[in-house]
Amino acid sequence: MSILEGSILAVTGPSGAGKTTLLRQIAGLVRPQNGHIQYHGKLWLDTNSKINLPTQKRNIGFVFQDYALFPHLTVRENLAFGLEKGTDAAIVEELIDSIELRQLADRKPYQLSGGQQQRVALARALVRKPDLLLLDEPLSALDHSMRGNLQELILKFHQQYGFTMIIVTHDLGEIFRLANQVIVLENGKIIKRGTPSQIYLPAENTGNDLVLYGEVLTSVIYPDHILVRALIQQNIQELKLPLHMESDFHPGRSFALRYALNMADITLIDK
Amino acid sequence: MDWQPLLLTFKLASITSIILLVVSLPLAYWLAFGKFKARGIIEAIIGMPLVLPPSVIGFYLLLAFSPSYWFGAWIENLIGLRIVFSFTGLVIASVIYSLPFMVYPLRAGLQSLPLSLQEASFTMGKGRFETFYKILLPNCKPAILTAFVLTFAHTVGEFGVVLMIGGNIPGVTKVASVAIYDEVEALNYTVANQYALVLFAITFAILLIVYSINNRLLRVRQPA
Numbered sequence: 001m002s003i004l005e006g007s008i009l010a011v012t013g014p015s016g017a018g019k020t021t022l023l024r025q026i027a028g029l030v031r032p033q034n035g036h037i038q039y040h041g042k043l044w045l046d047t048n049s050k051i052n053l054p055t056q057k058r059n060i061g062f063v064f065q066d067y068a069l070f071p072h073l074t075v076r077e078n079l080a081f082g083l084e085k086g087t088d089a090a091i092v093e094e095l096i097d098s099i100e101l102r103q104l105a106d107r108k109p110y111q112l113s114g115g116q117q118q119r120v121a122l123a124r125a126l127v128r129k130p131d132l133l134l135l136d137e138p139l140s141a142l143d144h145s146m147r148g149n150l151q152e153l154i155l156k157f158h159q160q161y162g163f164t165m166i167i168v169t170h171d172l173g174e175i176f177r178l179a180n181q182v183i184v185l186e187n188g189k190i191i192k193r194g195t196p197s198q199i200y201l202p203a204e205n206t207g208n209d210l211v212l213y214g215e216v217l218t219s220v221i222y223p224d225h226i227l228v229r230a231l232i233q234q235n236i237q238e239l240k241l242p243l244h245m246e247s248d249f250h251p252g253r254s255f256a257l258r259y260a261l262n263m264a265d266i267t268l269i270d271k
Numbered sequence: 272m273d274w275q276p277l278l279l280t281f282k283l284a285s286i287t288s289i290i291l292l293v294v295s296l297p298l299a300y301w302l303a304f305g306k307f308k309a310r311g312i313i314e315a316i317i318g319m320p321l322v323l324p325p326s327v328i329g330f331y332l333l334l335a336f337s338p339s340y341w342f343g344a345w346i347e348n349l350i351g352l353r354i355v356f357s358f359t360g361l362v363i364a365s366v367i368y369s370l371p372f373m374v375y376p377l378r379a380g381l382q383s384l385p386l387s388l389q390e391a392s393f394t395m396g397k398g399r400f401e402t403f404y405k406i407l408l409p410n411c412k413p414a415i416l417t418a419f420v421l422t423f424a425h426t427v428g429e430f431g432v433v434l435m436i437g438g439n440i441p442g443v444t445k446v447a448s449v450a451i452y453d454e455v456e457a458l459n460y461t462v463a464n465q466y467a468l469v470l471f472a473i474t475f476a477i478l479l480i481v482y483s484i485n486n487r488l489l490r491v492r493q494p495a
Contacts, residue, residue: 069391
């Protein structure tokens with residue numbers, strides 16, 4: 001596979017598919033049995049000719065799933081750790097301001113919340129102004145609103161520093177918000193690739209239909225209808241559905257409900 | 272009371288522990304993270320002093336370093352020192368005898384750190400040595416302390432090895448543990464008791480101080 005410079009690639013797929021392994025191989029933390037990795041014309045890995053550029057020499061930033069912040073160093077020291085001798089330390093202060101942790105810059109990681117630690121991990125990966133930023137499910141431990149904030153931050157950094165980015169994620173929303181390209185892995189092989197729309201928007205979706213995707217939580221049968229509680233887009237909704245749909249609406253089943261919309265029936269509610 | 276045996280004991284324990292700390296750090300790192308096939312054999316060798324009777328170690332060291340054996344003669348020619356029945360011999364024997372007490376806690380400490388810490392350091396351009404020194408070691412302080420204390424205490428308690436290779440020479444190799452034995456054999460229970468009590472009190476004090484430091488180190492690491 002190849003990635004366009006400056007673009008954002010999402011790597012997704014079921015657990016155990018090899019997403020994290022792929023990322024770690026690109027980082028040089030793991031060496032595949034057979035492989036070839038080239039970056040900007042520079043050979044990073046070629047198992048045939050036994051070339052393997054160590055992680056330290058690949059100009060990358062890596063954000064780990066467990067953040068991997070150094071417990072014995074403060075926020076500022078964590079960031080400054082990546083600085084090479086002789087480089088200007090201004091980038092550290094710049095990043096501290098970008099992640100809005102100026103007040104907490106002298107605290108140690110254990111004194112920060114999950115979201116704050118995540119911001120530090122992100123900033124730390126950018127101190128060396130890498131060309132390639134790799135993120136391993138960085139936002140999976142955060143709640144929904146935190147995730148949104150951090151996605152904004154990632155986009156802001158991407159615009160500011162212009163790196164190429166590969167992010168491993170399960171979150172569909174994340175893929176749509178951040179990625180230009182997606183590859184889906186299964187059992188170590190790429191089974192789908194394309195833009196998020198190409199992969200996830202079903203072809204039969206004609207313009208004026210509203211389709212709700214959800215998961216059935218409970219289903220109770222009444223004489224003339226079934227009452228279904230479903231999880232739709234992070235909200236729990238109650239739906240009254242005709243009896244004949246009962247067999248499709250067992251708890252745990254995913255469903256799609258299509259509603260044809262009449263443009264005339266739609267009004268804008270001004271908040 | 273003759274303080275010589277006690278002074279010798281603590282001198283031996285200190286020197287042994289410091290030498291072992293220096294030697295064991297790279298060894299523990301290698302055991303913790305290295306990939307090599309002879310791992311089982313190396314681990315068995317390091318662990319031997321845990322199970323082997325001290326007198327066996329002492330006996331073989333005595334034989335090896337004896338000037339009538341080719342190795343001992345060669346060493347004597349090389350450094351001009353007679354190893355057997357000397358303080359140097361005690362140090363060598365103690366280093367071998369206490370090795371697992373330093374290596375194993377250090378290795379455990381290193382292995383308890385998440386691998387991602389090292390990997391994060393690598394992605395920031397730092398090599399293995401710098402990572403070890405700046406990231407791994409500072410986060411292993413309790414393990415280092417434990418290893419040091421165990422080694423120190425273990426060396427203080429040595430008897431069999433020390434007797435074998437040291438030869439019980441007053442002022443040179445007669446350490447406290449041997450002196451106590453001597454005094455008991457000679458029925459000088461009062462003197463034996465003096466040595467024993469002092470040993471007890473000093474080692475207890477050392478442990479107390481060390482574990483208070485350890486607790487303070489651990490408390491600081493509690494999440495907010």
